[in-house]
Amino acid sequence: MERLVVSGWEDDASALLQALREHARLEVIAVGDQYASNLVRARAATKLSCFQHLRQMVIDVDFDALLLAAPERADDLATLATVRGADLLLLGDHLDAEAMQAAATASFRHGGALAVLRPMLRTAGLGFVSDLIDADPRWTPEVFTLELWDERPAAQILRDGVAAATRLLEHAPVEAIASIAGVDREEPTTIAVQLRGVDGSLATVTIYGETSRRMRLHAATSNGSIDLESVDGESRVMLSPRNGAAERSVLRDPDMLAFEAQRTARILDGEALDARFALREAAVLHAVEEAIATACPAPVGQSSMRSILRLLSGGVDDAALTVAQTSNEPQEARAPLHLIPSA
Structure with a gap:
């Protein structure tokens, strides 16, 4: 059984996590969320250690895969996880374009499997x-x-x-x-x-x-x-x-949660691939978000393509620079490790 940590909690997450356990052999060992009310509900539902400081969770907990179910600090968390060799699971409907692109870029740069979960489409x-x-x-x-x-x-x-x-x-x-x-x-x-x-x-x-x-x-x-x-x-x-x-x-x-969990298992085993779609989907979603915000037509893909080209040429994107800068913060300046202590 592989160890899974979750960033971002929703009350309906239990069914998906159970499907991942049964069909992808992913066992949740910790949950993080920056909102205290979400962590209270997560602790009640899972009885697991819960973290409000997301970055500290990813640094201190030993895990094999990270499920990003919220956009908060997605760039930082994805980079930290992939650098240590972990796989990434993205709950696609909960991540905006910026978070999706940051996670896909981290996976592209550092390796590891990338699965984008979209049960509704199955x-x-x-x-x-x-x-x-x-x-x-x-x-x-x-x-x-x-x-x-x-x-x-x-x-x-x-x-x-x-x-x-x-x-x-x-x-x-x-x-x-x-x-x-x-x-x-x-x-x-x-x-x-x-x-x-x-x-x-x-x-x-x-x-x-x-x-x-x-x-x-x-x-x-x-x-x-x-x-x-x-x-x-x-x-x-x-x-x-x-x-x-x-x-x-x-x-x-089919049972769409079970089907998606089985597909995730194939990705983690190297038999399927989401990474080639994730960056393109992020670029399109970014244009859609811009079109909604401005009520004007928005072009697709210019910033994302620059990021891809810089990666291919060995360059460093803004997300990686941000992570590199924040990783040097003093230890004493960090928030407490646990909001809710483990049992």
Whole structure:
């Protein structure tokens, strides 16, 4: 059993952690969160040592993998973990673009496995479409709409939606446009995004938060059209070839947490790879975040590409410089190790 530490606590985390234990042989040994109220609930749920000083947890605890489930200090924690040889697990819907890029960069630089967990995307229907595209690239979407409904906040669903769209497109998009709606503009319940590709491809992703889970996809390809709807654990797929009769399939969704944990195990064993997608997803998400904040079209990828090129040439990015500077802080200036002592 490998040892796992968690940075960031949510009350619904227990089911995912149990799936990782059963299917990826990852045993949680410590939880960190900068918010005291979260740590109280984490301690009640896990009975484990809980740390408010995240950096100290990563330095002092012996572990094999780090699960980043919150964006706070992600760059620092990811670098410290990968330098010591640990693997990284990223809870994709909880990390913003900056945190995602920092973690992916640390993994790229120092090695170790990188798994991006997105259980919502592990429906049987979306898996079928992905396998279809891999088997026959003529089914790669050129124009598509993806709609996602879920109980989570719209911002979290959006991160999954952007990741799904990025992987369905043949090439990374070059521009993002976004609009939001809702009573509270700071926490919108609906988000619409368009991603435009340099090859003329166009993806429209619409997010509806705080509602029952559902997914709908319509894609136009050079080989015909794809229609997918996933609801209540069932995926209905219709393929309409340009020169043939439509084919319909009904697929039962797997236990998505178990499926994601099994996929994580394969990544940790070197049989699958998320690292090649993570930096691209971070670049696209950064553009989407900028488009939402400014209400203007935002270009994709310039800052991220500079970081990648500097890594390839042996350069040092800003995140690494920040870590190098903060790692020299005096020992006595650090916060106390434990907020809640272990039993």
